[in-house]
Amino acid sequence: MNNIVDLVIVGAGPAGLMAAKTAAEMGLKVVIFEKNKSFNHLKRACSAQIILDDGYENEFVQVSQGMLEFQKNNFKVKYSGPLVDVINKFYHSPNGHKIHFAHPNRKPFAVKFDKNILLNDLLKECEKLGVDIRMSTLACGGKDIGDHVEIDLKSKNKHYSLKAKKAIIAEGVNANITGVFGLNENRKLFTTAHVVKYILEGVNSYEPNSWNLYYGKAYHSNAAVIIGPSIYGDNIIELTLSGSANIRPKLIYQKLIGNSPLKHIFENAQIIDIHGCAVKAYMSLKKPYIGNVLAIGDSAAFVEVEVQGALMCGYRAAKAVSDELNGKNGFEMYSDWWIDSFEFNRDEYLQVSQGYALVPTYSDDDLDYLFSLLDGKILEGTYSQYKTPKLIWDSILSKKEKIKLENPDIYVKISNMNKLTLASSF
Ligand SMILES: Cc1cc2nc3c(=O)[nH]c(=O)nc-3n(C[C@H](O)[C@H](O)[C@H](O)COP(=O)(O)OP(=O)(O)OC[C@H]3O[C@@H](n4cnc5c(N)ncnc54)[C@H](O)[C@@H]3O)c2cc1C
Structure with a gap:
């Protein structure tokens, strides 16, 4: 087949670039398309923290000497930028009760990195390996012909299509x-x-190297208001606000700095930059491939695989394509790995609704009461959005009898909440 490359990749995020690099290392002819012009001024929101929890996404990631090392999947990724340790995590209630997560020896459970630098490092490696990288190019359609795939592209008002044996x-x-x-x-x-x-x-009053989630209507959001470190220094922080088309994050920001328990910390704050995005929360794909096409990273996930998960997907996907081109069931094997590795693919994950249901299920007074039950206690250091609600609720429920006695209404809410599925929590 003339003019048909081995692999076309739509999207040069961590998943796409890692797939391109790995496939090129395996000798495949690869073309990758990215709608952005460059990675130098990314405007898409991302907290960019590598999660160091053992076994998170069925992997053990280590960060040292300019490398992210994936011990189980057995690959390394170069990273030449700065790192900031995340040592403490706090869940705050409206009236100042805190749930504290940390390792006993204060070893970091996450490290913040510079995503622009990570992507540029990967891009340089792809360039060296001869990957055909087309920036400022939007994939706008495509079809699977059976023995190959065609992707429709738009670049500076020019429309064209490209043929490949496989597409990621x-x-x-x-x-x-x-x-x-x-x-x-x-x-x-x-x-x-x-x-x-x-x-x-x-x-004011930001504790360096800490990740802080504020829950309660007093903060004007159903989602947690998040304050965490930045890579620019201790006196510069990142505030993340989640809303919807009806409740815009900008409105939440104005209310938060104008009238909330956090008002005083923003008195002298200056905005340096703003990043944003809209995030569709689809159910994850249990079978992320069809014909010659494999969807990887966030495209196939329930919300997000995180950057480290995206790198893992890219690495595995390139191997899957190579296997497919050699007559093996590479996509099926990828699918098995995908299901095993990511917690959102498992049924128990539906119980994570517990974590999402704090607001508006519980009133601000309820949250003060529940968080106060854990004042002074330090829960295991973890970043994981799946493990965290479990640790909190296991700890709260160890005081079930006390809650039943002191606050029977909250007890009823807790009992009902445990029956919720993910879908009903939305
Ligand atoms: C608020 C927020 C906080 C987060 N915090 C963290 C964190 O702390 N740690 C962490 O690891 N992860 C975090 N994430 C998640 C992380 O950003 C993603 O999981 C990760 O980037 C997924 O990588 P990906 O390659 O699958 O997709 P993306 O990073 O989204 O990359 C997709 C790429 O495809 C391009 N593209 C899209 N459509 C087209 C098209 N039609 N044609 C051409 N190009 C296209 C996009 O421009 C983009 O460059 C966060 C996400 C959000 C929204």
Whole structure:
């Protein structure tokens, strides 16, 4: 087949670039498309923290000497940028009760990194390996012909299409091209969140190296208001706000700094930069491939695989394509690995609704009472959005009898909440 490359990749995020690099290392002819012009001024919100929890996404990631090392999947990724340790995590109630997570020896459970630098490092490696990288190019359609795939592209008002034996869709969470190839059929869309990250200087009372989640109506959001470190220094923090088309993050910001328990910390704050995005929360794909097309990373996930998960998907996907081209069931093997590795693919994960249901299920007074039960206690240091609610609720429920006696209404809410599924929590 003339003029047909081995592999076309839609999206040069961590998943797409890692797939391109690995496939090129295996000798495949690869073309990758990215709608952005460059990675130097990314405007898409991402907290960019590598999670060091043992076994998270069935992997053990180590960060040292300019490398991210994936011990189980057995590969390394170069990273030449700065790192900031995340040592403490706090869940705050409206009236100042805190749930504290940390390792006993204060070893970091996450490290913040510079995503622009990580992507540029990967891009340089792809360039060296001869990957055909086409920036400022939007994939806008495509079809699977049977023995090859065609992707429709738009670059500076020029429309063209490109043929490849296999396609990897690594377009991120909004999964549009994934839908073009039919992978979103019968895929539940729960909600679309609007997320804005404010990078702020001069915020008072921020404890360095800590990740803080504020819960309660007093903070004007159903989602947690998050304050965490930035890579720019201790006096610059990142504030992340999640809303919707109806409750815009900008409105939450104005209310938060104007009238909330956090008002005083923003008195001297200056906005340095703003990043944002809309995030579609689809149910994950249990079978992320169809014909010659494999969807990877956030495109196939329930919300997000995180950057480290995206790198793992890219690495595994390239191997899957190579296997397919050699007559093996590479996509099926990828699918088995995908199901095993990511917690959102498992049924117990539906119980994570407990974590999402704090607001509005519980009133601000309820949250003060529940968080006060854990004052002074330090729970295991973890970043994981799956493990955290479990640790909190296991700890709260160890005081079940006390709650039943002191606060029977809350006890009833807890009992009802445990019956919720993920879908009903949305
Ligand atoms: C608010 C927020 C906080 C987060 N915090 C963290 C964190 O602390 N740690 C962490 O590891 N992860 C975090 N994440 C998640 C992380 O950003 C993603 O899981 C990860 O980037 C997924 O990588 P990906 O390659 O699958 O997709 P993406 O990173 O989204 O990359 C997709 C790429 O495809 C391009 N693209 C899309 N459509 C097209 C098209 N049609 N044609 C051409 N190009 C296209 C996009 O421009 C983009 O460059 C966060 C996400 C959000 C929203």
